[in-house]
Amino acid sequence: MSLAMAWTDVDLDAPGRQVGLIRVEHSVHRSAYGTIPVPLAVFANGLGPTLLLMAGSHGDEYEGQLALARLIRTIDVERINGRILVLPAANQPAVIEGSRISPLDGGNLNRSFGDSHIDTPTGRIAAFITQELIGRCDAVLDLHSGGSSLNHLPCSYADLGTDKAMAQKTFAALEAMNAPLSWAQFGCPAGSVAGRAVVRKGAMHLSGEFGGGGHLGADALEVAERCVYRLLDHLGILNMEDRWRTEISTRFVSNVQDDFVYAPREGVFEPLARLGETVEVGQLAGYLHAPERPLEPPLELHFASRGIVSVIRAMGRSRSGDCLFQLLGEIERGEILRSIETMA
Ligand SMILES: [Zn+2]
Structure with missing residues (x-):
């Protein structure tokens, strides 16, 4: 038999609790027969559905990594009905580096799920997943x-x-997660993101953006864990603890191309809007400054659509093309349900 470029010591179809590794072949000067050890846990009991929980696709996004590591340490496999596959540090080299992309090949794992997989460490991880x-x-x-x-x-x-x-099943799951902001996106994702591979395999693709700015946020971690445990409950895999049962009010949102504000040139970004604020078309969004040319007045930036400010660039110095803001447009629950109803 031929040897695989990525393999696991975990039996993905066996019942019980297993915490092991995906090994990804990576032959380099200091380690000729070396491997990248990507942690993988499998918890299986009963005949319920299978859920993959994944974090660390980007190494500098910490809430999901911590939520899933804690789940691995604390979950009682006897209580579950179904199977949970857990990847808390999916692009392990990027996680160790605390970097969006892999230091080994510059690979962005969440842009590596195209129709074919490049034979690089990141590509091999994507192919295995x-x-x-x-x-x-x-x-x-x-x-x-x-x-x-x-x-x-x-x-x-x-x-x-x-x-x-x-779409009905997926929206029900999104609603069950009951995050403060529930982002429903129509259609199949474009490009080589994981969501595209998931949708094409006929599975339900759920995700979330839990904080940012290169640090761990306690409130964002709580939202991430809330989504994980409420989803496990909704799918019938694991009854949630009482602390997650209280419903909170949620706003449904969706995204269009005009919702992004990009830097038209380089400079220091000064945002004027705050996360969570609703802004109007044409509203002053912020400035780009050029302190190296102190006589030059700052460039005004404006929003091109109405929406909730969901993203603000966390770094000051910016280059032409950098995303400075993203908005999400509020959408009525009924409107989402009506749009689903028109699908084939
Ligand atoms: Zn990410």
Whole structure:
């Protein structure tokens, strides 16, 4: 038999509690037969559905990593009905580095789920996740944040896809997570993000942006854990503890291209809006300053759409093309349900 480029010591289909590794072949000067050890846990009991919980796709997004590591340490496999696959540090080299991308190959794991996988460490991890994990799943919850460069208002996220029955199931799961902000996106995600691979495999794709700015936020961590445990309860895999049962009010949102404000040139970014604030079309968003040319007045930036400020760039010095703001447009629950109803 041929040897694989990525393999695991965990039996993905066995019952019980297993905490092991995916080993990804990585041959370098200091370690000719070396591997990248990506932690993987599997908890299986009973006949319920399979959920993949994933974090650390970007190494500088910490809430999901901590939430899933804590779940691995504390979960009681006897209480579950179904199977939970857990990747708390999916792009392990990026997690160790505290970096969005892998220091080994510059790979962005959440841009590595295209139709074919590049034969790099990051590409091999993406190929293993797609072929061995996503293919076994009914649902995936991929936990993100804004990372080092963006502050993100904590929110849950769902790709509703284009199939009516799947969209109904997915929206029900999004609603069950009951985050303060619930982001429902229509259609199938473009590009090579994990969501596209999940939707194409016929599984439910759920995600979330829990904080950012390159640090761990306690409030954002609480929202991430709330989403994890409420989703496990909703899927019938694990009854949630009482602390997660209290319903909070949520706002449903969605995203269009005009919701982004990009830097038109380089400079120091001064935001004038705050996370969570609702802004209007044409409203002054902030300034770009050029302190190296002190006589030059700052450049005014304006919002091109109305919405809730969900993202603000966390770094001052910016270059042309950097995302400075993202808005999310509020949408009525009934409007989402009506749009789903029109699907085939
Ligand atoms: Zn991310």
